[in-house]
Amino acid sequence: MSVKFTKDHEWVAVEGDIATIGISAFAAEQLGDVVYVELPAVGKNFNQGDAMAVVESVKAASDVYAPVSGEIVEVNDALVDAPQIVNECGIGPEGWFVKMKLSDQSQLDALMDLAAYKIFVES
Amino acid sequence: MGGKMVEFAGYNMPVQFPEGVVKEHLWTRENAGLFDVSHMxxxxxxxxxxxxxxxxxxxxxxxxxxxxxxxxxxxxxxxxxxxxxxxxxxxxxxxxxxxxxxxxxxxxxxxxxxxxxxxxxxxxxxxxxxxxxxxxTVDRWDENALIALQGPKAKDAIKALNPNAADLGFMNYAKFETPFGDAIIARSGYTGEDGFEILVMKEYAVALCAQLLSNENVKPIGLGARDSLRLEAGLCLYGHDLDETISPIEAGLAWTIQKCRRERANFPGASRILNEIANKPSRKRIGIEFLDRAPAREGTIIQNQNGDDIGIVTSGGFSPSLNVPIAMGYVATEFAAIGTQIRLMVRGTARDARVCAMPFVPHNYFKS
Incomplete structure (x- = not known):
């Protein structure tokens, strides 16, 4: 399973044609304490770059963008009840936001791998 | 100290320290927080x-x-x-x-x-x-340092500067000799807690802060928690909850205009303000109680139950003490009564809410 990153600090882990999506530990740290997460409805379709979820800290609301195009097949309801999970395990198995059925595998090619993302964040 | 810095009113300020806004906020409510408010x-x-x-x-x-x-x-x-x-x-x-x-x-x-x-x-x-x-003459002191020490343990921590400062009454100030030169110490603040605001010459500022922070009950607190603390306390932030179009009566600040001034009626805008006292203003500042967990930020439109726009959120955030979103805003006066059902238009979705009393968290000011 490969993990890719976007310039908007989402991560995407792909298995077959299902992409699991979350926000990076760097993004969670920048946001500070997450107090609210709004997730899309299952069955909804998004194009790459669409705002698909919202994550809010004490101070501000931020959009989470679809890193790839596809249909939402599952959302992580645990985040709605316990948004602090985003800070505690951003990229761990519990911190995911949505699972999406990919409509265009080739979109993954343009995303960064972990090494490239680290350089992006540090620059 | 590892603060994450942001620009505010032309000043470079720490928005939060490594522990984060929620922990800083709760620490101030339970212990004592130190805030650099030298921008004021x-x-x-x-x-x-x-x-x-x-x-x-x-x-x-x-x-x-x-x-x-x-x-x-x-x-x-x-x-x-x-x-x-x-x-x-x-x-x-x-x-x-x-x-x-x-x-x-x-x-x-x-x-x-x-x-x-x-x-x-x-x-x-x-x-x-x-x-x-x-x-x-206006003798400006804004090149010096203004340090706020806020929270229930501030009264013990302030003794490191001068033990007598702990005896100041709420909303009183005096000049005190301290190990860091003379300082103006006021028993006031912007958190709803007991606390002090200390004006000290800039050359002593770092040492004074270091002394206060050497107390295990005192931690540095950033701008993020300063904002969530004042919002819980129902206090206004200028440029958000107050501006040049808003009168003190609309803002719920009639208590700041003492009876003798109303009688003399010799301040700017007296005719409008006295008329608003007698006949109610057209809009009023309200507290907002949320019926679900989605925060509503500044600029969120407030509607009545028929879907008509009746006002706007001017400060919206999250209350670390209550673990729910809180907000304040202005609505047409007919909708300002406590308990009135309203709707907040958050990203196109109407969220049910209610007008509530402020402060959201009771004030804990010093009573002598």
Whole structure:
């Protein structure tokens, strides 16, 4: 399973044609304490770059963008009840936001791998 | 100290320290937080020539001058007392909100200690400079350090500067000798907690903060928690909850206009303000209780249950103490009664909410 990153600090882990999506530990740290997460409805379709979820800290609301195009097949309801999970395990198995059925595998090619993302964040 | 810095009103300020806004906020409510608020505008407003005036007469003289632009009973301030007030434009709109205080000692009468907001400093001081027909000077102290120490354990921590400072009454100030030179210490703040605001010469600021932070109950707190603390306390942030179109009556600050000033009616915008006191303003500041967990930020449209726009959120965030979103805003007065059902339009979705009383978290001010 490969993990890719976007310039908007989402991560995407792909298995077959299902992409699991979350926000990076760097993004969670920048946001500070997450107090609210709004997730899309299952069955909804998004194009790459669409705002698909919202994550809010004490101070501000931020959009989470679809890193790839596809249909939402599952959302992580645990985040709605316990948004602090985003800070505690951003990229761990519990911190995911949505699972999406990919409509265009080739979109993954343009995303960064972990090494490239680290350089992006540090620059 | 690892603060994450942001630009605010032209100043580079820590928005949060490594523990994060929620922990900093709760620490301040339970222990004591130290805030660098040196961006604000402390100043002394002084009579240049007070020869021949007895101390009381000198106070009345300077009070009458500043009362030309403030609806506060400055003449009636007791020695050492601080009052919260608004600097008004000719329409009764708020140019800035500020503190004004009367000094303690005979030789200081004929001067006033004021603290204005960072963003309003230049305008405010230029207004003060034009008052008093050349017999008043504005002695700015905003190049020095203003440090707030807030929370239930502040009264013990302040003793490191001068034990007598712990005996100040709420909304009183005095000059104290400290290991860091003379400092002006006020029993006031912006968190709803007991606490102090300390004006100290800039060369001593770092050492003074280090001394206070050496107390295990005191931690540095950033701008993020300062905002969530004041919102829980129901306190206004200028430029958000107050502006030049909003009157003190609309803002729920009628209590800052003492009876004698209403009777004299000699402040800017008096006709509008007195009319609003008698006949209600057209809009009012409200607290908002959320019926679900989605925060509503500044600028969120408020609707009534029929879907008509009735107002706007001016401060919206999350309450770490209550673990729910909280907000304040303005609505048409007919919808301002406590308990009124309203809707917040958050990203196109109507979220049910209710008008509620403020503060959201009870004030915990010092009672002597």
């Amino acid at each position: 505008g402390p100043a002394f407003f002084r009579l240049i020539e007070k020869a021949g005036l007895a101390p009381e007469a000198a106070h009345i003289e300077i009070a009458k001058i500043i009362e030309q632009v403030l609806p506060c009973d400055v003449q009636g301030l007791k020695r050492g007392q601080i009052r919260y007030t608004c600097l008004l434009n000719l329409d009764g709109g708020i140019i800035d909100d500020m503190m004004v205080a009367r000094p303690l000692n005979d030789d200081e009468q004929g001067s006033l200690y004021v603290v204005v907001n960072a963003g309003g400093k230049e305008v405010d001081f230029s207004i003060f400079n034009e008052l008093g027909e050349g017999n008043v």
